[in-house]
Amino acid sequence: MKEDDPRVKVGKFLEDKHLIIASNRGPVEFKKDNKGNIQLKRGAGGLVSTLQPLMEAVNGTWVASAMSLVDAEVADQYPENRVPITPDDPKFTVPFVVVDRKRYEYFYSVISNPLLWFVQHYMWNPPYTPEIDQHIHLAWKEGYSYVNKLFSEKILEEVERTNKEPVIILQDYHLYLCPALIRQELEDIFLSQFIHIPWPQPDYFSMLPSYMEEAIIRGLLSNDIVGFHIPRYACNFLMTCEKYADLVDYYQQKVIFEGRVIQVKSYPISVDDEGIKNFAASQEVKEKEKLIKELKGDNILIYRTDRADLSKNIIRGFRAYDLFLEKHPEYRGKVKFLTTGKPTRQQIKEYRDYHTEIQRTIGEINSKHLKDGWKPIEHIFKADYALVLAAFKNYDCLIVNPISDGMNIVPKEASVVNEQNGVLILSDKAGCYDELKEYSLNVNPFDVSETAQAFHTALTMDEKEKKERMDGLKDKIRERNIFHWITDQFEDIERLFG
Structure with a gap:
């Protein structure tokens, strides 16, 4: 990175910190070619392009799901599933969260998608859908809650690996319960979470069962910062917090919950314009x-x-x-x-x-x-x-x-x-x-x-x-x-x- 790159300032701030990113989809994925050889592929999207140089600069940690059987196979080759990236020249580490396939399907294909995705994109047709049946209740307990618990345990393990002060940044709707689980163990830790999808108005979000909604809001309010792309989604979230928080301050964009102050901010994401032009x-x-x-x-x-x-x-x-x-x-x-x-x-x-x-x-x-x-x-x-x-x-x-x-x-x-x-x-x-x-x-x-x-x-x-x-x-x-x-x-x- 050039000296005038804004990430340089971030890198200096992180010099004495332990940066831990957590997301369902990680910065790398592993595939097998036609001959059965395992190949490493960089993850898609601007998030990886932006954060990976930082991870490399500060020897950070990116906790992610083993999305495929090949990911799980590679993870199994390393102690505690901690895969160095890249193996021949390690710059940062990806500890994979390896989950039984049935539980992962509950987590991903029943709760995260479609239930949460559909609610947050206004995609349900309320006279007919969703129909919250026993299968969904089971998937929440045995899949979504279970995977979030595994993520929190993996993150806590990473915190214990160094004496540096941890900075934990969680990504998106797959990990709503994670912050509360981490906060239970480490009360003074710094937590931030960015939500990459819309946050709907409170009445629509309340289509979720009340225990799910409460668990999600309590989870998010265990962060120090909750980020969204645009002010409208931040405002919708603040409104959703009204029935749980001690105080919601729309002007200062903060929530007071159980004696803690949580900032709710908007950070519009964009693109690497120079990188795109170079590739074009x-x-x-x-x-x-x-x-x-x-x-x-x-x-x-x-x-x-x-x-x-x-x-x-x-x-x-x-x-x-x-x-x-x-x-x-x-x-x-x-x-x-x-x-x-x-x-x-x-x-x-x-x-x-x-x-x-x-x-x-x-x-x-x-x-x-x-x-x-x-x-x-x-x-x-x-x-x-x-x-x-x-x-x-x-x-x-x-x-x-x-x-x-x-x-x-x-x-x-x-x-x-x-x-x-x-x-x-x-x-x-x-x-x-x-x-x-x-x-x-x-x-x-x-x-x-x-x-x-x-x-x-x-x-x-x-x-x-x-x-x-x-x-x-x-x-x-x-x-x-x-x-x-x-x-x-x-x-x-x-x-x-x-």
Whole structure:
């Protein structure tokens, strides 16, 4: 890291500290190739890119689940499942939490997803779902609570390994119960937790059984700092705390609970803009651009990239495109909608059904509007990141229309490298909406008609306005990149330590 990199200041603060990160998905994963050889792969996402250099600089510890049988196999080769990363040149350590597969399924596929994920993304249909049956109660006890206990025990073991003062940063909704379990053993320890998904309004969150809700709130209020991406989610959380806390102070963004003060803050995550631009200029991405430009041809290119998650609102986006072509048939043969993505959480029925419906919708629209060999939607299955970046560089219109999400960094990644002054269509329910709304065409994600009109507006916008909007997006992202996200948190941690 360069001396003026904001992470350098964080590194200096951590020189005499023991940094412990905990998350369900870790910074690395292990796979087997066709010959059965085990290979180490770096974890995906900006969180790993941001935190891993810090972990290496301070010889930190990242506690994570063994997500696969190969992870568990590798962990078993090391005492107490503490895997050095990398084994031939250790810079930091990943102690894996290895869980029986049935208990892990309870933890991940019954409680974390879909129950908590659906509640926090407003995805349940209250007249019909959720139905909290005995299976869910069992999964909470035997899966979610059990795994959180294992995580807390593993973290406490790591605390005992050094005389340095520990700084523990928990990540996301998988570990809601962990802070309370740690606090029971070490009352004066510093704990911080960042929630990467939305926090809903109290009435919606209360669809959870009361004992689950109370355990979650007590767990989170065992932290010293609870972080969210945007102020609205922090405010929703503060409102949820009202019936449990001694005092909720909205102005100072704090909760007093059992004699302790908990800060509730928002830290909008962003992207590594320079890193993305460097990769976008690589030969690997340039090779992928050949395919994108071949698909685009002389067409106007509309693009979206998402996991097939119900919260991403993919089908309504296609329905809006269908309506746009109905209203403006002159664009048939002149516009191409490219979508890249892959199925996710296919062990959960709702996700399998949604992925099937996406495929059916694409087929229906293509059949309906097919003209002289022109296909209105192209779907590339399981696109790699190099191909996604190639599409980011070449789109004329990008649609990001989730019904709810924590932040959604797709518009930020895409705007950093786009070379066409592409227009962003953005849901007003996206976490990044408040940051980017001035430079995007904003839509209600449930309003298919409004989204169809947004397609037309984007495709007919004059070049001057397109450039002004894109310049605004690029400036906004450059002003606050992902390193500001982490340094802002550590500044608050350092202030509270003092």
